[in-house]
Amino acid sequence: MKASRKNGDVWLIAGVVAVALLLFAVLWLLAERGTAVAVTVDGKPYATYPLSQNTEVKIAGVDGGSCTLVIADGQATVVAATCPDGICVRHRAVSRGGETIVCLPNRVVVTVVGAPAVDGEV
């Protein structure tokens, strides 16, 4: 009796987790693709680059450092940086609204911005 209830619990738990994961995956897949990346350095707006245009730019960070941002095939990625940890370089390419790449030593933040979802335009 007790064992079977436990068994049922396990199935319920597994089911709920599976449904949640599925919803999460679907929502993530449907997440709006961004149209541009906005770059800030030390919190101040630096530049905005459209994701539709392939480009490679060197972003001047703080204290003479720099990050190299590459936009290709609608995705943005940092391919090189003067920072010691290289976390930004290892970060995967971003393309969805809200995704960010941060290079903390250089105080560079790259954020994917999208066209805001609107009902109409004038």
Place this chain on the structure above:
Amino acid sequence: MHRRLLCGVLTLCLVFGAVGCASFTAATPQKASWLDVFDTVTGLTVYRMDGTDFYEKAEQLHHRLIDYHRLFDIYHTYEGVNNLKTVNDNAGKAVAVDPLILDLLEYGLSMYERTDGRVNILFGAVLTRWHACRTAALADPSAARLPQEAALQEANRHTAPSLLEIDRGAGTVRLTDPQASLDVGAIAKGYAAELAAAYAAEELGFTSALLDVGGNLRAIGDKGGQPFSVGVKNPDADAARPYLLTVGVANGAAVTSGDYQRYFEVDGRRYAHIIDPDTLYPATYVRAVTVLCPHSGLADALSTALFVMPVEEGMAFLQTVPEAAAVWVLADGSLRYSPNFESYILA
């Protein structure tokens, strides 16, 4: 202890799952669009309506718009229809027209009063000269030229609103000066959008919808208790941000007049389509101005009027129209708001 943690995690999963579901179950709006009215793109999005048969109702609305377009058209003639082109072609003679034309023209004359002459439906004599140059320049950019200043000055002698005679009793209109001509470009689309929206709400049962007649946006109702979000376009089309800001619009109109919409170039200089009645040349005070107000015809007229005056003057003028709010986009890309505009800003 573990149990409790597990319960917490599962509850969170359920909550997030439910939120995810809610965003999926929001009804998909139904859409229709037409390219054959007002020489522009007209779009309809219906979020909620009484009854069914969206496509049938949309087609009824489409036919209404075709009727308005044919009546208010100054460029084409339609068999069996006396429209504004008929009136212009027969300047000097009385022309029997549909009561809707009388309504539009009376509305136009009232806008002349209200905007202190900035919006003038008798401005056709001047505007046709600019229109001819723009059409020619777009067809053959190498032959682009400006209208002769003297010709503009001469044309401007035939633009007084008193040159239009409206006879309600006889159902006729007459241009008393054979050189005068009507141009309702500053009001017709907005006015037609207002008529169409009223028809859609009252006759078709649309309770939550957006009608967009070439940038003359008219909201019917709202979107589940929230205003519709409307993006104000960036005049610089190549910029990364397509919208300078988004505003909330419910039960009302939004329209933009901008130098980026229709223009032609001569010697690398851009000449936009909105002509300042004082200079007879394209107005260059601002890049664009967007007006929000309940009546779409008024919004259309106001956006044109504000486009042809300096911002400070427009700001003062707008105080005489408390139901309207505006945002100006200046040449350097900065924005100016009328005092009541900020309450409409969503983002």
